[in-house]
Amino acid sequence: MTVLADTSLEPHRLTSAQRVLSILGVFDTENLALSLSEISRRTGLTLSTTHRLLNELRCWGALSRHSDGKYSIGLRILELGTLAPQGGQLREIALPFLHDLQHATHGNIHLAVPEGHDVIYVESLRARDTVPVPSRLGGRWPMHATCTGLVLLANSSQEFQEEVLSSKLRQYTVNTLTDPDALRHSLAEVRKSSVAVMESQLTYDVMAVAVPIRGPRDRVVAAVGITVPSGSIAPHSLVPAMAATARSISRALGAPSAVAEPPAQRPPAHWQAREVKRASFTRPSGPR
Amino acid sequence: MTVLADTSLEPHRLTSAQRVLSILGVFDTENLALSLSEISRRTGLTLSTTHRLLNELRCWGALSRHSDGKYSIGLRILELGTLAPQGGQLREIALPFLHDLQHATHGNIHLAVPEGHDVIYVESLRARDTVPVPSRLGGRWPMHATCTGLVLLANSSQEFQEEVLSSKLRQYTVNTLTDPDALRHSLAEVRKSSVAVMESQLTYDVMAVAVPIRGPRDRVVAAVGITVPSGSIAPHSLVPAMAATARSISRALGAPSAVAEPPAQRPPAHWQAREVKRASFTRPSGPR
DNA sequence: AAAAAGCCTTCCGCTATGCGGAAGTCGGGC
DNA sequence: GCCCGACTTCCGCATAGCGGAAGGCTTTTT
The missing domain is CATH 1.10.10.10 (Winged helix-like DNA-binding domain superfamily/Winged helix DNA-binding domain)
Structure with missing residues (x-):
């Protein structure tokens, strides 16, 4: 056009x-x-x-x-804007689960959906008593540099992945993966494990974990991410809570793979009520 | 035009x-x-x-x-939409205080701003484990029928108030005030006490309390509201927490009257941690 | 099966639309 | 006082874009 x-x-x-x-x-x-x-x-x-x-x-x-x-x-x-189905609607359904997740983990929680080569945060819950984190509701960040973006990209079509990989990939920190081959490797792992883990790839001193959320026909429609100060907690210890949250939301959205055994219930609120140390988050130079 | x-x-x-x-x-x-x-x-x-x-x-x-x-x-x-100053920006500043308020009171919390004859909710935190409440982020409701709307109207120009009062005021419940004189009386009280209290005026079995938030030059720019099931708690017992929250947010926005003594600090999180009974909220027939 | 009724898409010629230059107003700084 | 920049209003001309009509496709009806 x-x-x-x-x-x-x-x-x-x-x-x-x-x-x-x-x-x-x-x-x-x-x-x-x-x-x-x-x-x-x-x-x-x-x-x-x-x-x-x-x-x-x-x-x-x-x-x-x-x-x-x-x-x-x-x-x-x-x-x-709240009428956008991937925005307001999704947010509405996911919010209680995200709150539970935040209570349990004390991290910064994001709900992200894909838009072009970027992700948009349709919800962003910041942890109490933590320094500001570089993610606002409505914020836009490139897929390759965000944990939720990596999850969404890994679950996109091969064709779309290559399109993104062949575009100009901005380097935010020394850790940001910008090499297509390195990213391909990352994506394969994410696809296999259904979890993405990132260490200071968008901003320094931050560790992030993200998992996919599925909707009708089991298509991946969004991703939940959590960010915590680097070194405050072992990444893999966050995975069970993240996976449970994702499953709850997926079930509420009607994802076939998540609708099973017991009828939809909120997850218990005491997985990981561990304290998270403070850390200084740095604001990056800006999106796009 | x-x-x-x-x-x-x-x-x-x-x-x-x-x-x-x-x-x-x-x-x-x-x-x-x-x-x-x-x-x-x-x-x-x-x-x-x-x-x-x-x-x-x-x-x-x-x-x-x-x-x-x-x-x-x-x-x-x-x-x-998140770039709207009365929306995203305000929300960003107010959110932590609203979270604290919710923790303390266990009610449904709203942050509302005026738009035409209506209010728009720029944030809506629903209480954990409560039935859905008729207020979404981005939702629009007439001023005369909402508690936050009453606060905002009471703090508008005389001229604007009359304009609203002389328009067609929809009746939502038997309690909804639609008589201009009754409303004028209500508005005067709200102006005097800086608090609005409503009982089932938009939907049944719901009690609401709201207070104004002030910005630069002490102009009222928004209102915080709380809704709880009718009879679950005495309205006036919510007022201290509401007032403290409003003051904190006003201070963060730079309202002269709120900038005083101790430098901005979050309020303590244990005012009113009282349990709120469940109640069935009914969804009204829709805005506008 | 044929026909009818929807829906979406594309094409093209005419004219109402809305574009931009220019002139007018207001206000602030030197 | 003058100048300069920001905002507002006016009006004639050219073209952008409107809508009718026709074509392709799918679904429902008889």
């Missing part, structure tokens, strides 16, 4: 829908509020066009305008 | 931006996935136009398409 990425050297050939979307697209974690002229510059649209579109978006509720004249994403978008 | 609400009896005079937005607008909690022709019918756009726009939206990631051909809201919208 039409290519959206327009380096805009030539006079912008954009459809009007693309113009609207390009305005929404200029907002990101570093640009939460932008003025008319900033938006105009960043989109490459003329002032008058930008002005008119901003008004239409604001009337509808997609954007809101502050007293200083700047625009931000509006609540209507937040509201809409 | 341009009136968006178009009863579409006359041939649709829509701008192209409105066409795009009207497509996004057809999705709601009851319509999470729609086919091309359903969307075409509901928007009043022709098939060909709808078809083209759906493709553009899908390419950008605003919509996703399933194997059965139906369209849903895409993750890109979820991602965008």
Whole structure:
């Protein structure tokens, strides 16, 4: 179809829908509020066009305008976003189990789904009394550098895996795997064991474990991940709790392999109530 | 500006931006996935136009398409939504305090912000082991029928209050206040005491308490609410914990009135660790 | 089996649409 | 005072994109 990425050297050939979307697209974690002229510059649209579109978006509720004249994403978008089946719906079902998991392990818990070459966190529970962890609800990170991403990638089609492996893989820490062969090896292991373990591949001093969540027809639809300070706990000791959580959620989603014996019940809440030491998490340079 | 609400009896005079937005607008909690022709019918756009726009939206990631051909809201919208300052940002700051509050009270906790005549829940923590409560993240409910809404309305401009009071106020239960005078009285009390208490005004057998959260310049920017089964606990016994939580969050947001004495610290986690009896929550007929 | 009714997709010509230049307004800094 | 930047409004022209119509495909009806 039409290519959206327009380096805009030539006079912008954009459809009007693309113009609207390009305005929404200029907002990101570093640009939460932008003025008319900033938006105009960043989109490459003329002032008058930008002005008119901003008004239409604001009337509808997609954007809101502050007293200083700047625009931000509006609540209507937040509201809409929760209607995404892989987002709001999944989150709704998984949340109680994730809470249990957090109680049991005291780690930072993520629920991730694939989107393009990235994962999106549709839930992020941070551990009480721990330093901020680089993962927000709605956050986007590349698959190859996240534990949940590795799980999702390992369960994707061969074709998609190669597509991702042949793209430019950013190096976040000295541990980040960017070599296709090393990654292929990793993926094979994850596929075999149904668990991914990572050590400081996205940020330093963090250990992560992730497992797949399956839905109808046993397709992998999401991944649960946990991150804890490096060295605070042995990775494999987290696996039983993670596996049980994943199974509970998969069962609630109707995954055939998880629907068995006893009718759906929440797992007991006392697997691993072990204390986790604090550690300093460092914030990486940013997604994408 | 341009009136968006178009009863579409006359041939649709829509701008192209409105066409795009009207497509996004057809999705709601009851319509999470729609086919091309359903969307075409509901928007009043022709098939060909709808078809083209759906493709553009899908390419950008605003919509996703399933194997059965139906369209849903895409993750890109979820991602965008978290950039709303009153949403993602506020949530991020408030979450730890809300968690503490939930631990202490075992109730269902909400964080609500105003949007039009409604409130939007930007966070919703449901109590462990309680029956589902009618409030999702991203949910929208009228101000006059929710406890958090009452708090927000009481702290709005006189002008806005009258605007809301003179609109059609839906009756959800026999307790729902729909009489403007009764509401004015309620609002005055809330303003004076900085607390709202409700008994089964949105759904039956539920008691709710809510308090305001203030931001820079001490403006009320949000409200925290708690809902518990009716009769499980005395409303006023919840107030200290609620007030402390609101104060902590307000302080974190930089509210002058909350920045005082000791530098920001989390409140102790053992105010009210009292057990709450279960109760059956009933789902109301739906928002709007 | 044939026909009818849906759904989705593609094509193309006409014109209503909405684009962008330019002029007007407001406010702040030097 | 003047200038500069940000925002708003207006209007004529060209083209973007609208919608009718037709074609392919699947499912239901008779």
